[in-house]
Amino acid sequence: MAQIVIKNVKKQFGDFTAVRQSSFTIEDGEFFMLLGPSGCGKTTTLRMIAGLELPTSGEIYLDGEEISQRPPSERDIAFVFQMFALYPHMNVRKNISYPLVSQGMSRDAVRSKVAEVSKILGIEDILDRPVGGLSGGDRQRVALGRAIVREPKAFMMDEPLGALDAEFREHMAEELRALHDRMGATTVYVTHDQLEAMQMGDKIVVMNNAVVEQFGTPQEIYDKPATMFVADFIGSPSMNFLKFHGKLGTGASALPMHGVDFDVPQTREPFEGDMAFGVRPEHVSLSGDAKFRAEVVATEYLGTTQIVTLNTAGGDVKARISSEQPARTGETVGLEFNPETITLFDRQSGRALKSELNEGVLHG
Amino acid sequence: MSSFSVTEPSNRTKWFAGTLVILYAVITMIPLVWIALTGFKSPSDAIAYPPKYVIGSDSEAGFKPTLEGYVNLFTTRTRQTQEFLDANPPENWADEIVRQYDMVIVGPSKFGERFLNSVIIGFGSTFLSVFLGTLAAYAFSRFKIPLADDLLFFILSTRMMPPIAVAIPIFLMYRQLGLSDTHLGMILLYTGVNISLAVWLLKSFIDGIPTEYEEAALIDGYTRFQAFYKVVLPQAATGIASTAIFCLIFAWNEYAFAVLLTTANAQTAPPFIPTIIGVGGLDWPAIAAGVTIFLLPVMIFTILLRKHLLRGITFGAVRK
Numbered sequence: 001m002a003q004i005v006i007k008n009v010k011k012q013f014g015d016f017t018a019v020r021q022s023s024f025t026i027e028d029g030e031f032f033m034l035l036g037p038s039g040c041g042k043t044t045t046l047r048m049i050a051g052l053e054l055p056t057s058g059e060i061y062l063d064g065e066e067i068s069q070r071p072p073s074e075r076d077i078a079f080v081f082q083m084f085a086l087y088p089h090m091n092v093r094k095n096i097s098y099p100l101v102s103q104g105m106s107r108d109a110v111r112s113k114v115a116e117v118s119k120i121l122g123i124e125d126i127l128d129r130p131v132g133g134l135s136g137g138d139r140q141r142v143a144l145g146r147a148i149v150r151e152p153k154a155f156m157m158d159e160p161l162g163a164l165d166a167e168f169r170e171h172m173a174e175e176l177r178a179l180h181d182r183m184g185a186t187t188v189y190v191t192h193d194q195l196e197a198m199q200m201g202d203k204i205v206v207m208n209n210a211v212v213e214q215f216g217t218p219q220e221i222y223d224k225p226a227t228m229f230v231a232d233f234i235g236s237p238s239m240n241f242l243k244f245h246g247k248l249g250t251g252a253s254a255l256p257m258h259g260v261d262f263d264v265p266q267t268r269e270p271f272e273g274d275m276a277f278g279v280r281p282e283h284v285s286l287s288g289d290a291k292f293r294a295e296v297v298a299t300e301y302l303g304t305t306q307i308v309t310l311n312t313a314g315g316d317v318k319a320r321i322s323s324e325q326p327a328r329t330g331e332t333v334g335l336e337f338n339p340e341t342i343t344l345f346d347r348q349s350g351r352a353l354k355s356e357l358n359e360g361v362l363h364g
Numbered sequence: 365m366s367s368f369s370v371t372e373p374s375n376r377t378k379w380f381a382g383t384l385v386i387l388y389a390v391i392t393m394i395p396l397v398w399i400a401l402t403g404f405k406s407p408s409d410a411i412a413y414p415p416k417y418v419i420g421s422d423s424e425a426g427f428k429p430t431l432e433g434y435v436n437l438f439t440t441r442t443r444q445t446q447e448f449l450d451a452n453p454p455e456n457w458a459d460e461i462v463r464q465y466d467m468v469i470v471g472p473s474k475f476g477e478r479f480l481n482s483v484i485i486g487f488g489s490t491f492l493s494v495f496l497g498t499l500a501a502y503a504f505s506r507f508k509i510p511l512a513d514d515l516l517f518f519i520l521s522t523r524m525m526p527p528i529a530v531a532i533p534i535f536l537m538y539r540q541l542g543l544s545d546t547h548l549g550m551i552l553l554y555t556g557v558n559i560s561l562a563v564w565l566l567k568s569f570i571d572g573i574p575t576e577y578e579e580a581a582l583i584d585g586y587t588r589f590q591a592f593y594k595v596v597l598p599q600a601a602t603g604i605a606s607t608a609i610f611c612l613i614f615a616w617n618e619y620a621f622a623v624l625l626t627t628a629n630a631q632t633a634p635p636f637i638p639t640i641i642g643v644g645g646l647d648w649p650a651i652a653a654g655v656t657i658f659l660l661p662v663m664i665f666t667i668l669l670r671k672h673l674l675r676g677i678t679f680g681a682v683r684k
Contacts, residue, residue, distance in 0.1 A: 052579050072582045079583040085576035089598040102585035146584070 002063040002153040002186050003028045004049060009058030009068070011044050018044040020210040021058070026154075026188060026203070031180050033201035034190045037233070041210040042190045043158055049188060050156045051075050062153060073102075078147035080157040084139045086131040086146070093127040096145040103150065117149045120179070136164045140172055144179065154186040161196065173200055194234050198222065206230045216361055222280075224358040225343060228350040231278050237307060240284065241276040242314030243347065248272065255344075258313040260292045263339035268354035274347040277314065281307065283338035284319035286327060290334025296327050310335065396659070402652035404429040410648040432461050433649025437475050437640070437657075441467040475654060478636040483661065484547055485632055486616040489554035493611045494604055496555070497562025498570075502592060504563070505570040506578075516567075519560045527557050528620045535624055545629045550622070554615040561614075562607050569603025570596065605672035609665065616662050633658050 004026040011019040019041040026032045034042040047053040049060060051072030060068040067075050078099075086095050093114055100110045118124045121141045126134065131142060140160060147155055160176070161169045177200050180187050191197050197204050198218045205215040206229070214226035225231035231239040244257045253266045257277055286308070294310035294317060301323060308319045308327045312335065319335070321327070344353045352358055373381070401417060402410050409416050409427040416427040435458045443466055452468070454460040459469055500519075504512055534553065535544070543549030573596060581591035597604075623635045637654045640647055 050583060052582065071587075072579075073585045073587065077583065079580065081576045081580060083574065083576055085574065085580040087577060087580070087595055098581075099584035102590075146580075150585075 003061075004154060004186060004188070005059075005061040006045070006049070007059040007061070009045070009048060009055045009060060011041070011048060011053060012056045017210050019048070019055075022207075022212045024205050024212060024215045026186060028186055029184045030186055031177070031200060031202045032186070032188045033197040033204040034188060034207065035194060035197040035201075035204050035233075036192065036207035036213075038192055040207040042192075042205075042207045045207070046156050046158055046188055046190045049154075050077050050079050052079070076153045078150070078152040078155050080143050080147050080155065080160045082159040082162050084143040084160075084163070086139060086142055088131060091128055091130050092123065092134070092142050092145075095131060095142055096127075096149050099146060099150045113149055114145075117145045120148070120182075121145050137168055137172060140164065144176075148179075148183065148185075152185070154188065157187065157189045159190055159192070161191075169196075176200065195236070198234070206233060208233070214361075220361050223341065224352075224361045225278070226352050226358070226362050228276060228278070228345045228347075228352075231343065231345070231352075235280060237281050237318045237320070239278045239280050239343075240317045241278055241345070242312065242317065243274070243276055244314055245273070246275050248275075248344070248353070258292070262292075262337060262342070264342045264344060265340060265355040265357035267344070268356070268359050271344075271346060271353050275353075276345040276347050277337075278343040278345055278352075279317075279337045280341060281318045281320040283341045284317060284321075285336045285338075286319060286321060286325065286333045287336050288334060290336045292335045293332055294335050296329050296331045296333060298329060299327050399652045399659075400656050402648055403433045403656045404431070405649050405652075406430050406432055407647060407649055410652075411646075430461065430649075431458075433647070433651075433653040435461050435469075436647055436650040437653045438473055439469045440471050440473050442470050444468050474631075474636060475633070478631055478633045479657065481547065481626075481630055482616060482632040482634070482658070485550040485554065485630065486612055486661075488547070488551040489558065489615045490608055490611040492551060492555045493558040493562045494566075494608050497559055497566050497607060498597075498600065498604060500559075500563045501566035501570050502596065504567050506575065516564070519563050522556070522560050531621065531624055534621075538625055545626050545631075547630050550626065550630055550632070553621060553625070554611075554618060558611040558614055562611060565607045565610070566600065566603050569600050569607075573599050602672045605669040609669055612665060613662060 006022055006024050006026075009019060009022050010017070022041075022045065034045055036042045044053060048055050048068070049062075051067070051070060051074075055068050058068065059066050062075065062077070072079075087098065090098070096114050096117060097110045100113060105113070114127070115124070118127055121144060123138060123141050123145065126138060126142075131139065134142065140163075143160070157176075161172050164172055173196060189197075189200065201218055203215060204218055204221050206213045206221060208229045214221055214230045216224075221230060222234055225234065225239065228241065231241075242257065246255055246257065248255055248267055248271045250267060250270050252264075254261050254263050256262075262277070292312065294312040296308060297311050297316070298309040300307040300309075304323055305320050306323045306325075306327070308321060310317045310319060310333070317335065327333070340357065343358060344355065345351065346353060352362065354362060398417075401419070404419070405416070405427050412427075414425065416425050418426040419429055420426065439458065439462070441462050446466070449463065449466060449468070454463050462469055503509060504516060509515065538544040538549055538553075541549075543552070577595045577599065578588075578591040581595045582588065586594065617634065618632075619634045622632045626632060626635065633654070637651060637658065640650050640654060
């Protein structure tokens with residue numbers, strides 16, 4: 001069980017920078033998600049923590065010990081690969097006991113340890129089967145077994161559910177989370193699936209283009225995005241951005257956009273230029289007499305709610321409203337936004353402007 | 365007519381394909397069977413016309429099997445006077461066979477020795493090629509080696525001309541180094557020719573093994589070498605086996621260099637077998653017996669590794 005501190009870590013492959021000066025802290029026992037689109041550097045970051053890649057510069061602390069240049073075998077970290085990487089020439093039992101054999105553990109001890117782990121994972125009856133014929137879920141469990149059997153300081157998981165079909169993935173996600181809660185081991189989990197990250201993580205790091213965009217709890221990241229990328233990447237449908245040009249003083253709590261005044265969380269910095277008015281679809285409401293007018297372009301029925309796409313002066317907006325509420329294509333309606341949830345962005349840099357809402361969350 | 369399928373060939377296609385394969389196999393096998401049969405004929409049966417090919421039959425085409433060819437292959441014999449033959453009754457069944465020509469066995473021929481040389485040099489160079497090839501292929505496949513592509517091309521370039529083109533320089537070099545007519549010399553030579561094939565073949569096989577397996581082993585607390593030895597090698601078995609077969613076939617059958625570089629000490633079987641022709645006319649049964657025995661090791665080796673070879677022929681394109 002351990003705390004992991006990533007400090008100014010950078011990784012270059014020749015001229016290509018995979019990870020740029022990243023820093024974050026993973027607390028002991030946390031289920032920590034590394035989230036981002038493919039090629040953003042999340043897997044490289046994970047591999048650096050595990051020792052499969054060595055950082056070009058920067059430090060990695062595991063339990064206060066600097067480990068960034070050590071070989072993986074000296075780090076006491078387990079790794080679950082996306083394709084499971086079970087040793088194909090060994091049966092299930094041998095696969096699980098392999099890490100223990102390397103430690104020189106006695107045969108009896110290995111046997112009882114494997115029995116214990118297989119009981120936790122419910123794979124006692126397949127111990128003597130070859131790994132070749134196993135189903136995806138069983139392979140996943142064996143891979144987990146191999147990881148937890150030697151009780152490492154931390155677990156690294158590289159999209160471990162990516163190879164499973166959708167139906168089973170959900171089940172496995174629950175199983176994984178339950179296993180984590182039971183063992184309480186620090187876990188770093190890489191995924192590109194924002195739903196998975198929100199559902200399972202205690203904390204999330206969002207990465208894009210080799211840079212850490214934001215890290216925090218799922219709620220913080222969802223409600224108080226630090227950049228337009230995070231706001232766009234998290235949530236489905238993603239956050240709406242109404243484009244406008246405006247001027248803003250410190251301490252303002254209202255601002256004019258396309259001729260209509262909107263209440264916003266009190267600002268903490270002045271800004272003038274191209275801005276985006278960020279609002280989540282569930283914080284948009286349709287009302288007949290509101291001043292900000294929009295035309296209904298499309299509706300998507302989702303059962304209890306519906307997603308309504310509207311055309312406004314600031315661009316398209318999606319609203320998640322009750323299915324009961326009528327919304328007909330072609331109709332012109334008024335829009336209102338829940339003022340406490342608004343995030344304003346600098347469209348040039350993509351970063352969120354400091355306000356009453358997000359001042360505790362933004363760093364740097 | 366049952367339902368039509370795109371992937372499953374129809375019965376007629378299967379039947380046709382099967383017939384073709386069998387026909388091809390029979391045609392390929394005829395010379396081999398003929399050689400094996402000739403090994404058991406007497407010299408006169410071997411050159412009889414019309415040819416004889418039915419074992420033990422009294423018919424026109426039948427012949428009585430005899431081990432004469434094998435005896436002649438493995439022994440040296442001298443012709444003796446009748447008095448000597450009468451005074452010394454035959455000692456064993458082999459002696460008895462040669463008595464019909466008024467001969468006695470005076471000792472073993474060189475064939476056993478030459479055959480052993482072939483085994484030592486063939487398997488020795490195969491082992492060395494595959495051993496070095498595996499290590500080199502692993503390094504090329506997994507590590508960032510400066511100028512790796514150029515090095516691989518350089519390795520391949522040794523195959524861009526027939527090896528025999530450099531026979532004279534090698535002959536002179538070997539004489540200078542004292543490697544002429546030595547086992548070590550021949551092993552090194554065949555390894556030199558085979559190593560490029562081994563590196564290239566094995567590299568493609570090792571490229572096909574996902575690096576995750578080794579990484580899992582590294583994480584599990586093993587060193588890089590242990591990971592290579594315990595995880596990569598077992599999975600590269602297919603590639604190693606097929607590479608070994610190719611290397612062995614080349615080294616085993618190589619004739620030109622063997623003629624040129626070996627004489628009394630390290631001569632292999634291929635240059636020896638034709639020399640049987642010179643001893644007292646054409647002894648076809650003995651030659652055929654020599655060829656039959658010479659074919660056996662490669663055949664056995666290939667049959668043992670057959671299941672790997674079949675997969676290996678796809679050159680690592682398909683794994684699992």
